[in-house]
Amino acid sequence: MTYEVGLLRTPESRESPDGTATLAELWERTVRAYPDNTAIVSDEETLTYAEANERANRLARLLIGRGAGPERLVALALPRSVHMVVSVLAVAKAGAAFLPVDVRYPAERINAMVSDAAPALLCTNTYSAATTLPADTPVPRVVLDSAEAIAELDTLEGGDIPARTPSTANLAYVIYTSGSTGRPKGVAVTHAGLHGLAAVKVSTMQVTPDSRVLQFMSPSFDAFLTEFLGTFAAGAALVIPPGATLVGEPLAKALRDNAISHAVLPPAAASTVTPSAAPGLRTLVLAGEACPPDLLARWAKGRRVLNSYGPTEATVCAASSDALNGDDEITIGHPIPGASVYILDEALRPVPRGELGELYIGGAGLARGYLGQPGRTAERFVANPFDGEGTRMYRTGDLAAWRPDGSILFHGRLDNQVKLRGYRIELGEVEAVLGAHPDVGHAVAVVRTEQGSTNAQLMAYVVPINGATPAPDDLRDHAVEHLPGFMVPSTYTTIDAVPLTPNGKVDRTALPDPVVPAPRSGRPPGNPAEEALCAIFRELFDDAEITVESNFYELGGTSIRAMDLIQRAKETAGLKILPCAVVRHPTVEGLAEVATPVEDA
Template sequence: MPDAPNRPVANLARMFERQVASNAGGESLNLDGVALSYHEVNRRANRLARLLARRGAGPEKIVALAFPRSAEMVVAVLAVAKTGAAFLPVDPEYPADRVEFMLSDARPLLVLTDQAAAGRLPGGPDRIAVDDPAVVAEVAQYSEDDLDVVTVSPDALAYVIYTSGSTGRPKGVAVTHRGLANLAVAKAERLALNRHSRVLQFASPSFDAFITELTATFESGATLVIPPQATLVGPVLEEVIAERGVTHVVLPPVAAASMSPAAVPGLECLVVAGEACSGDLVARWATAARMINAYGPTEATVCATMTQPLTGGATPPIGSAINGVTCYVLDDSLRMTAPGVRGELYLAGEGLARGYLGRSALTASRFVADPFAADGSRMYRTGDLVSMREDGALDFHGRTDDQIKLRGFRIELGEVESAVVSHPSVDQAVAVVREDAPDARRIVAYVLPAAGAAPTARELREHAAGFLPAHMVPAAFVPMDAFPLTPSGKLDRAALPAPAEGPAPAGRAPGNAEEELFCAIFSEMFEGAEVTAESNFFELGGDSMLAVTVIRKARRAGLSISPRSIIEQPTVEALAAIARQNKEKAQLSAPA
């Protein structure tokens, strides 16, 4: 059980300061083996909060935070909370168009970032780089003592997270302090966290799983372990967990499946969330660690249900409601279904978000009056089909719409289609998720070219990558003369053909050591393919998950590339050039 008292608190700042008061010397953050105490992190956050307050930060104001996984990101989140303002995480690696939309839509007071990320951000609100010498000097002048308590309503805005939108643009979910506090207490209890626990920050700060990691850690006085800037999967993930003494992780099932329990003997608790968990995965992990399956949309403050520790090897349920949350399984007439009967899941209680930032009509359509409550409260329509077991646990049966979960990411296929169809050579586009090989789910886009046009898959991929995060860019593009239709005239998704495995393109032989390495990696991954220096990763059959394998294999050979490099420059020769440049930069920056 957590060492700290189990009670919701006003906001994240008060939660953290409570730990400082009782556990000042305890390890709050661990980054590259360097430990920062609760007291030290609090000092830094207090100084930065005073700078933000002087710039106008306060209740109902939004401050955008553009950092990678880092101590600076955590300090910035706490600093914003101390002013009473809300934070908006922005991934600096997102396409400029997407970042520009988020900033124009949320209209933050300012953007807090660092010098490395500042240069990649589009124009917009004022930005403050925390490592700018002038900013460092200003912050150093401020007091490190706690600020006067800012009165903040539990229903005030705590943070905004953008999720994929069916209209072609992401939508901002506005979450309150009430929901955040309820999440922190529920997670700390269910995960059995205490001051000796070490929680891995696996999630990117731009995804709400980061909120779970952060709040559960600070509610219980545990340590948040911030990993290096690497793709966390397979041996890399195992190494981080084992070497940094991580005891608790929250992972999408695909990441958990990439690890061996034997490689992480110190891991005490594994929470899987974000997509369906298989019985095989339960069988692998349930005897090695406390394994829990969790579920929840952003609109319900990350988590709404959790299982008890799993056993056996059957497909697990998504659990029952956490404290403070009510689950309804309703039919089309909003009547409760009987146990075992499928219905749509509606959520009510402490975790409900305010709604969608600046989108009152969309909010009204998804956050509806709760007919089972007498206090005029609301419930959220999830769009998820479930059935309830006799013991109250829920089984998941899919969606009522085109929203999907892929490798832990929530994706609206309508947004993918909008990005593809915005190419001038595309008339219509349909995006689907296919699994043409076991455990190889990927997004495939089918396109009707505009009259007289013949866009290549490479052109379409590069275009889509300019609007979508890497995990949303289709792995394959299939040109169509016409879309198949059902007898009623609707699109027949089941009749869409599998992407053809085209012949290996002709091309030159590898011309240097880096090209030889990537040719060898591609040949190993795509058996039977004739790989040349001009071979394209996606045309050979690659997708975003296989891209992680490329990154891992290249890393073992001493070469560094990023997921976005593969999306934007997927040929052997281009990746070799990027890896060579990264290697030369690393050698120049290394100490003599």
């Protein structure tokens, strides 16, 4: 292994893995090698590679008949399911690119994504089409479980389709991430980095044909590709547990009952279960946010634990650690094969080893850029001065430093993009949404962990206009209408002016303590559902004084606690609560009104 000052150059980081392949080719190679192996496992059905391949071929022919093809997008508005996995394969076989659409997002955000991306088709299921997907989404739909679609699929050929993707330079998928201007960014990713990602994940995770890999990630989160490729490139089984919320006991049950051997989890989710819940787990990859030392120490005994890093703009993963033990300093490891990592100063000069600089990424896995945003693309994807072949590198905005052994220490963000419980959030997008409220002149968002608490929360500060004093509930309702649940602030504090640094930038460190509303003095519970939810709220919030007007987020609720609330309501009260309901109806009274009996769900 050789080094240059501040720049790691290993043989692996300068050479792509042998061979290249599109997503469809990668899948079909495995089908030929392991046709009878179990490919997909769910509560509803289990498919072998041959069966899943035939189903994907039929759907691909249907999509081709509706206009899908190279450089065209097919939106997939589906939950974690067999339908989603088969649809991704079908889109790839059709030569098109997939656009995951989280059906839990607000209608306005879904419509904005679809309008911006202009997909040729939108695939969904009956439940999503009827309950969560905006009715006015202006794209032709294929409702996969409808009688019409099933009848048409039954008439189509199930054999493989001749390759329809001309090269690995073609578009493979588009994933939307938070945008600093208030407009989400569609990251356009080609097939070029997928073969390398698949090879790296199979190797580092040590996936074998008898492995059972948990499908945990939302398809709208690019770590879904780690699960997808790491499983299918090895001929292993991808296990899709039921339910939209996999934390706490549901996650423990999924790991235990499905004999999961490999999992990719955000640290926030891994922290909700104990290692004893996963006796068969051989490899755990922690990704999406910084890994706390105590979490690593808890999980590293008796299994292989890896820490990985990579933005969507670099095809999921750019660096990964070796197996860590509980005593290791937590790094994001070394560049993966096919990726080059640079840590540079403001003049794009490599920084000395041990000093902080901005992390840049080069290599085959770089995305094309941001869909329909050439200016933003040019700002973040810049010429690579260390490669004379006219290549680019991606400016991550992350601070990092080289260790003496060539591994990388992550030191947070340069800008106001944050990671909160595994989600990438541009604070500017939250601020832009709140700033559009008619009573708000300026808004600032910040992530803080209050003293005595271990839960980081997204908090909002607003400067009112027109002599108004917008109520926190009004601001929350406004945020809920425009932002996904994980981007809705927990608290809303009115301030006279935004504090600034000497150079005129927002000084988030000078913001006052958030105004936490006093406990509401509402009425006591008036029905069994309200009584049960009041009891659950008291358990979640350390015996706080609870009435039916108590607000989940004002009490300090987070997305992880929301999942706990949903599971407790199901198990102790027989009530089904959808994740979006916690955001839209966060009081005991509101949740009791929208909850349904589990047996009727």
